[in-house]
Amino acid sequence: MVESVVSVENLQIKFDVSVPLLSRLLKRKPKTYVHAVRGVDFSIKKGETFSLVGESGCGKSTVAKLLSGLHKPSDGSVVFKGHDLVSLSRSKLKEVRRGFQMIFQDPYASLNPRWKVADIIGEPIDLFGLADSKQHKQAMVIELLHQVGLSGEDRLKYPHEFSGGQRQRISIARALASKPEFLICDEPTSALDVSVQAQVLNIMSELQEKLGLTYLFISHDMSVVSHFSDRVGIMYLGRLVEVGEVADIFNSPKHPYTKMLMEAIPSMDEINKERTPVSGEVPSPLNPPSGCAFHPRCPNATHACASESPVLRDLGERSVACLNV
Amino acid sequence: MDDKQVILSVKGLCLEFSHRKGAIKALRDISFDMCQGEILGVVGESGAGKSLTGSAIMGLLDDSAAITAGEIVYQGQRIDNLDDASRQALRGKEISAIFQDPLTSLNPVLTIEEQLTETILTHLPLSQSEALEKAIALLEEVGIAQAAERIKQYPHQFSGGMRQRIVIALALCVDPFIVIADEPTTALDVSVQSQVLQLLKRLCKQHGTTVMLVTHDMGVIAEVCDRVAVMYAGEVVEIGKVHDIVKHPQHPYTVGLMDSIPRIGVRKKRLSQISGSMPRLTELPCGCKFHPRCQFKQFGCDTTTPCLKQTTTTAVACLRDISIEEHI
Amino acid sequence: MNDLIATQEPSLKRRWGAKMTDIVSSVWDSDIVYSLRNSKVTIVSFIVMAVILILGLGADLFAPTNPFDPTSFSLFDSEIPPVWTDSGDSRFILGTDIQGRDVYSLLLYGVRISLMVGFVSVLLSLVLGVVLGLISGYFGGKVDALIMRIADAMLSFPTIMFALLVSGVARGIFPKEMHGDISVYVIIFSITATGWMQYARTVRGAALLESGKEYVQAARVMGSSSARIMFKHILPNTISPVLVIGTLHIALAVLTEATLSFLGVGMPPNQPSLGTLINEGNQYLFSGQWWVVLFPAMVLVVLALCVNLVGDWIRDVLNPKLR
Numbered sequence: 021m022v023e024s025v026v027s028v029e030n031l032q033i034k035f036d037v038s039v040p041l042l043s044r045l046l047k048r049k050p051k052t053y054v055h056a057v058r059g060v061d062f063s064i065k066k067g068e069t070f071s072l073v074g075e076s077g078c079g080k081s082t083v084a085k086l087l088s089g090l091h092k093p094s095d096g097s098v099v100f101k102g103h104d105l106v107s108l109s110r111s112k113l114k115e116v117r118r119g120f121q122m123i124f125q126d127p128y129a130s131l132n133p134r135w136k137v138a139d140i141i142g143e144p145i146d147l148f149g150l151a152d153s154k155q156h157k158q159a160m161v162i163e164l165l166h167q168v169g170l171s172g173e174d175r176l177k178y179p180h181e182f183s184g185g186q187r188q189r190i191s192i193a194r195a196l197a198s199k200p201e202f203l204i205c206d207e208p209t210s211a212l213d214v215s216v217q218a219q220v221l222n223i224m225s226e227l228q229e230k231l232g233l234t235y236l237f238i239s240h241d242m243s244v245v246s247h248f249s250d251r252v253g254i255m256y257l258g259r260l261v262e263v264g265e266v267a268d269i270f271n272s273p274k275h276p277y278t279k280m281l282m283e284a285i286p287s288m289d290e291i292n293k294e295r296t297p298v299s300g301e302v303p304s305p306l307n308p309p310s311g312c313a314f315h316p317r318c319p320n321a322t323h324a325c326a327s328e329s330p331v332l333r334d335l336g337e338r339s340v341a342c343l344n345v
Numbered sequence: 346m347d348d349k350q351v352i353l354s355v356k357g358l359c360l361e362f363s364h365r366k367g368a369i370k371a372l373r374d375i376s377f378d379m380c381q382g383e384i385l386g387v388v389g390e391s392g393a394g395k396s397l398t399g400s401a402i403m404g405l406l407d408d409s410a411a412i413t414a415g416e417i418v419y420q421g422q423r424i425d426n427l428d429d430a431s432r433q434a435l436r437g438k439e440i441s442a443i444f445q446d447p448l449t450s451l452n453p454v455l456t457i458e459e460q461l462t463e464t465i466l467t468h469l470p471l472s473q474s475e476a477l478e479k480a481i482a483l484l485e486e487v488g489i490a491q492a493a494e495r496i497k498q499y500p501h502q503f504s505g506g507m508r509q510r511i512v513i514a515l516a517l518c519v520d521p522f523i524v525i526a527d528e529p530t531t532a533l534d535v536s537v538q539s540q541v542l543q544l545l546k547r548l549c550k551q552h553g554t555t556v557m558l559v560t561h562d563m564g565v566i567a568e569v570c571d572r573v574a575v576m577y578a579g580e581v582v583e584i585g586k587v588h589d590i591v592k593h594p595q596h597p598y599t600v601g602l603m604d605s606i607p608r609i610g611v612r613k614k615r616l617s618q619i620s621g622s623m624p625r626l627t628e629l630p631c632g633c634k635f636h637p638r639c640q641f642k643q644f645g646c647d648t649t650t651p652c653l654k655q656t657t658t659t660a661v662a663c664l665r666d667i668s669i670e671e672h673i
Numbered sequence: 674m675n676d677l678i679a680t681q682e683p684s685l686k687r688r689w690g691a692k693m694t695d696i697v698s699s700v701w702d703s704d705i706v707y708s709l710r711n712s713k714v715t716i717v718s719f720i721v722m723a724v725i726l727i728l729g730l731g732a733d734l735f736a737p738t739n740p741f742d743p744t745s746f747s748l749f750d751s752e753i754p755p756v757w758t759d760s761g762d763s764r765f766i767l768g769t770d771i772q773g774r775d776v777y778s779l780l781l782y783g784v785r786i787s788l789m790v791g792f793v794s795v796l797l798s799l800v801l802g803v804v805l806g807l808i809s810g811y812f813g814g815k816v817d818a819l820i821m822r823i824a825d826a827m828l829s830f831p832t833i834m835f836a837l838l839v840s841g842v843a844r845g846i847f848p849k850e851m852h853g854d855i856s857v858y859v860i861i862f863s864i865t866a867t868g869w870m871q872y873a874r875t876v877r878g879a880a881l882l883e884s885g886k887e888y889v890q891a892a893r894v895m896g897s898s899s900a901r902i903m904f905k906h907i908l909p910n911t912i913s914p915v916l917v918i919g920t921l922h923i924a925l926a927v928l929t930e931a932t933l934s935f936l937g938v939g940m941p942p943n944q945p946s947l948g949t950l951i952n953e954g955n956q957y958l959f960s961g962q963w964w965v966v967l968f969p970a971m972v973l974v975v976l977a978l979c980v981n982l983v984g985d986w987i988r989d990v991l992n993p994k995l996r
Contacts, residue, residue: 075534088894114896122894130887134909144895183622184391194891213390213561218605218618225615240535243564247607247616270609284539285609286564291588293568301504301537365707 025202025234026120027063031086031096037306054305056082058258059096061332066201069228069235071245071266073281074255075302080238083255084206087236088122089113100202118148121195125207127187131179137190138175141165144197164193168223185216189223196227202234210241221248242285246270254278257305257313264338274340276318312343320344349380352555353402353523357415358425360394360401364409369626371397371410372579376653379523384549384556386570386587388563390623393576395559399525401425402557403442404432419523438468441521443545445528447508450515451500457484457511458496461518468519483514487544506537513545520552527559542569563606567591575599578623578634585659595661597639633664641665708990718982725976729784736778737764741943746773752957755964768964771957779950780968784976786946790857791926794864799919801865802872807903807911809873810880821877824870832929833936836863840938853941860939864926871918879911913991920984924977931973947973 034053038044044051057079064070072080085091087098089105098105103116121144124130131140141161144150151157162172168189179187188208195203208224209217221244227233239245245252246266253263254277262275273279287293300317303309309316315325324343332341360372372394379385387395400406402417404424417425424435444450452460461480465471471479477496484492487510500508509529516524529545530538546569549556558570566573567587574584575596583596594600601619621638624630630637636646646664653660709715728735738745750773753762761768767776809820840859847855883889884907892902927947933939934948935955942949947969954966 075536085890090890090893117894117896122891124887124891126887130891132888132906132910143892143897147895147897185622191891198895213623214563215390215602215605215619216622218607218616219620221607222615222618242535243607243609246609247611280536282609284536286539286542286562286568288564288567288591288603288606288608291567291591292570295539295543299540301506302534 023066024063025066025101026087026236027099028083028087029061029097029099031057031060031083031098032094033057033082033086033091034094052306055308056258056305057086057093058308060255060258060260062253062260062263064202064234064236066234067228067232068250069237069248071237071239071249071252072255073239073242073245073252075240075281077257077302077305078255079258079305080240080255081206084122084204084236084238088120088204089117118198119200120202120204121198121200122204122206123188123191123195123208126211127184127191128179128211130191131187131194133179135178136175137161137165137177137179140179140190141175141194141197144194148198150198160197164197165190167196167227168193169219183216184212185219188212188216188220192220192223192227196231201232202236204236204238206238207240208237209244210239217244224248242270242281254281257302257308259313259341260332260339261314261341262338263332268338274335274338274345275342276320276344277314280317312341349383351378352381353417353419354378355398355402355415355417358398358401358412358417359414360397360406360410361413362407362410364627366627368413370579370629371626372401374652375415375579375581377574377581377584379555379557382550382553382555383571384546384558384569386566386573387557387559387576388561388566388573389576390561392578392623392626394579395561395576396527398576399442399527399557399559402523403440403525404436405442437464438519439521440523440525441516441519443509443512443516443524443526443529445531447505447512447532448500450512451508453500456497456499457503461496461515464515465518480514480518483518484511486548487511487514488540489514506533506540509533509537509541510544513541513548517548517552517554521554523555523557524549525557525559528561529558530565531560531562538565539568545569563591563603575602578629579626580634580662581653582635582662583659584653589658593658595656595659596635596663597641598635601638601640633662705990709986712986714982715986718979718986721975722979722983725784725972725979726788728781729788732778732781732785736775736781738775738778740774740779740782740945746775748773752962754962767968768962770953770965771962776964776968779945780947780972783945783947783950783969784972786857786940786944787927787930787948787973787976790860790864790930790940790946791923794861794868794926794930795919795922797861797865798868798922799872799915802869803876803908803911803915805869806873806876807880807907810877811884811899811903811907813881817877820873824873827867828870830867832863832867833932835867836860836929836933837936837938839863839866840933853943856939856941857944860930860933863933864929868922868926871922872915875914875918876911879914880907883907883910917984917988917991920987921981924980924984927973927980928977 032055034055036051037054038051039049060083062070072083074080082091086093093106100116100120103112105113105116108116138158138161141164142157145157145160151160161175165172165174170186170189170193179190182190209220212220224235225248228235237245237249249266251264252266252269253260254269254275255261256277262269262273262278269278270282273282283295303313303316311327312318312325312330315321318325322344328343330341330343332339354377356376358372358375359370361368361370375398387398389395401412412425416423419440424432427435458477458480461483462473462476465476465479466473481492481496484496489495489507489510500511503511526545530541533541542565545556548554560566570587572585573587573590574581575590575598576582577598583590583594583599590599591603594603598619601617604617605619607616619638624634630647632647632649633639633651636642639646643665649664651662651664653662740746750762750765750769751771753760753765753769755761755768756763756766765775765777767780769775770779805820809817836859839862840856843855843859844852889902889906892906930939930946931948931951934946935952937952940946940949942953945953950969951966951973954962954969958966
């Protein structure tokens with residue numbers, strides 16, 4: 021039994037999207053909430069890559085932000101190495117925080133444009149007090165730059181002097197500066213070109229091997245996920261609909277939504293393939309369908325699907341949330 | 346390619362941006378033909394000049410950009426040197442466009458009806474009621490249910506995929522000969538992308554419209570295109586039938602690009618990658634623009650700029666004369 | 674050993690020389706200097722502004738007399754017109770006022786006081802506005818609502834009216850002999866209190882935008898404190914519009930000060946600013962001493978115009994969209 025680094029139980033978050041107080045009182049409208057994450061459970065084992073996949077609005081990025089502490093969950097728990105992050109005191113939280121870091125999607129927005137690379141990578145070193153002296157800090161920065169395939173001289177430049185892929189490497193170096201075990205990667209390659217994406221993914225898997233990192237990988241790109249992850253969770257409207265080993269999910273999807281996703285991926289092996297795509301789009305999370313959120317688009321929906329909300333059931337190797345599986 | 350009539354051809358197109366530190370050569374010697382009814386994919390990484398090529402054909406260039414050489418010939422007539430008025434007439438009527446973001450390509454304060462009928466009435470000799478009929482029929486064709494009622498709505502009342510369908514209807518409403526689709530599905534989710542691509546493909550085949558599909562996604566190319574032009578740093582490096590490009594690429598860049606795409610079901614330890622990144626247009630290398638990143642680089646690559654040569658399958662701009670498959 | 678030094682020295686010197694030329698040429702070539710070189714109006718405004726600034730700041734050096742020193746002028750010299758008129762006196766280039774003070778010296782000291790009041794009040798409103806704006810934009814919610822409503826309320830006060838109000842209150846509280854001394858503080862307070870809102874609003878907007886960006890999120894994930902994020906991460910990215918507003922605000926502040934002084938609630942006659950001079954000169958305009966009012970008024974107009982033109986140029990340079 022490999023120990024789990026992170027486990028998440030019944031994670032939920034509601035965002036208040038009400039109109040301002042005065043107009044709400046005048047129009048006698050109640051407060052409105054978006055239930056962005058509606059009860060998510062998973063755990064990530066040490067050294068593995070767990071991916072969350074789904075279309076926009078499914079809440080996958082929100083889960084990443086909940087785990088990283090950028091949002092406070094409305095309900096549920098996030099347990100990182102035995103510490104419940106939700107109930108932890110501030111000082112203790114800072115200590116635990118060293119253990120996990122985040123890599124962001126947009127390499128142009130994730131680095132402060134007015135800071136030099138040395139300061140960007142040095143920030144976590146300063147914050148966690150990891151270096152004894154200026155020389156030590158500089159040596160650490162150079163070492164980190166080497167680790168992601170950049171040269172030590174690059175520390176004196178500003179972010180705008182780098183290409184998208186190089187910036188993402190700087191972002192990774194910053195995340196690694198506090199020597200974390202767990203990295204939350206929110207669409208780290210979706211803003212990059214494919215040839216550069218390959219470079220970044222390769223660096224990430226090299227680092228995983230070398231440093232024994234655990235990844236939570238958020239992506240909407242199925243092919244990247246199938247290449248990069250060990251286990252996959254498919255999300256739809258704030259819930260996990262299917263969780264399993266990557267090969268199982270991609271080769272024999274069980275949930276109708278997973279099937280639909282797999283069907284829609286453009287394929288380079290079957291050129292000019294004729295398809296009959298599934299109709300419909302993801303409904304607004306403001307007003308999700310009753311019962312199983314997927315039932316209005318589901319080809320095998322029954323009457324029960326409209327009223328009963330399925331839970332994630334364990335089917336041995338994988339779990340599926342569908343009444344008809 | 347041979348049996349079909351060429352509808353538009355770009356010949357040796359060079360485009361420069363004026364900059365006080367010297368001209369930036371954003372497109373260099375671009376040549377390709379578009380045949381009646383085909384879907385030509387233009388693929389490349391960001392900064393390769395693929396969108397710029399589309400804008401040049403549309404005649405929607407910035408003031409700072411200037412075509413310095415070459416010509417764009419549409420149905421036997423040169424169009425790159427036309428005056429603004431005739432260009433404008435051509436643009437709405439015979440060559441139209443679909444852009445990436447469906448949110449910004451529709452006017453938010455006009456109803457769908459107003460936008461569609463206005464475009465139709467500007468270019469076609471129809472009455473108001475005929476235009477409305479045509480608009481409704483088009484909306485039904487792009488798969489919008491209850492088109493007669495929904496046409497009275499505003500863009501924000503539609504979802505992203507529906508909006509992109511409306512944009513397609515808007516592009517096709519005057520029966521253009523050529524549609525330039527610039528990353529039409531990039532902003533969409535994968536399931537909706539699939540719907541929109543199939544729709545675009547079906548409509549263009551039905552209407553016999555020629556499409557130039559600009560994208561960075563090889564998967565999209567493989568899905569809908571007949572032929573593909575691969576662009577790198579402002580040049581076309583390879584052009585050929587989609588099957589040949591995807592299955593048997595000849596140019597080292599195309600090969601690298603294909604290998605760096607992760608494939609579903611194929612779990613490799615490492616993805617093969619092209620080292621480095623595309624040069625900035627201000628710091629282009631001499632000779633072949635790809636040679637600093639090329640793994641098949643040979644003597645002369647850093648001095649001689651290769652031109653497109655027809656091989657048995659695709660046309661390739663590379664100095665090597667043996668195919669890469671033989672090389673490996 | 675000596676040989677070694679001898680051979681190295683010139684090369685070292687040459688390298689330094691080359692480095693300096695490199696730096697100079699890179700500055701000369703930089704976008705900002707380039708855009709300055711291409712804007713004749715801005716160059717002229719810059720030069721005029723610099724001349725006025727230097728003359729004003731170095732008033733002690735450049736002024737032939739000290740108008741604050743009652744022994745340096747005499748009533749016998751009063752109402753002498755400028756030097757180029759028939760009855761001019763070579764000692765007083767721009768003539769003298771009713772008390773016999775040299776108008777040119779008065780002008781320099783007046784510029785100094787006007788600029789001082791302008792700079793100080795702009796600096797204070799800038800600091801206040803930027804801090805409140807950062808807090809407002811970063812924390813949002815109730816704090817934001819409170820600060821922004823106060824800003825809205827302050828925006829509804831015209832500066833002049835506010836200054837009259839403050840001045841009235843101050844005159845009521847402090848004894849009469851202090852009125853001359855407090856007036857400078859009254860002006861600065863009034864301009865600051867009615868001027869910080871535009872900084873706060875601008876910075877709030879920018880901070881709101883920057884807070885959503887991923888580098889701020891990254892800093893939060895690392896556990897940076899809010900103050901560190903606000904001042905070290907967000908502030909440098911919001912400062913350029915603030916500089917533009919600041920420059921334009923200086924011109925406005927100088928004008929406001931002049932208006933207040935003209936209305937009599939500004940600087941007292943014994944510490945004359947440009948506005949005070951205009952106010953005084955205005956009384957003699959119809960008795961023929963046009964030079965007392967004309968020169969301060971001209972300097973005021975030219976100064977405000979130049980600062981505004983430079984401010985416009987800075988705005989254009991710093992705005993990447995207009996490039």
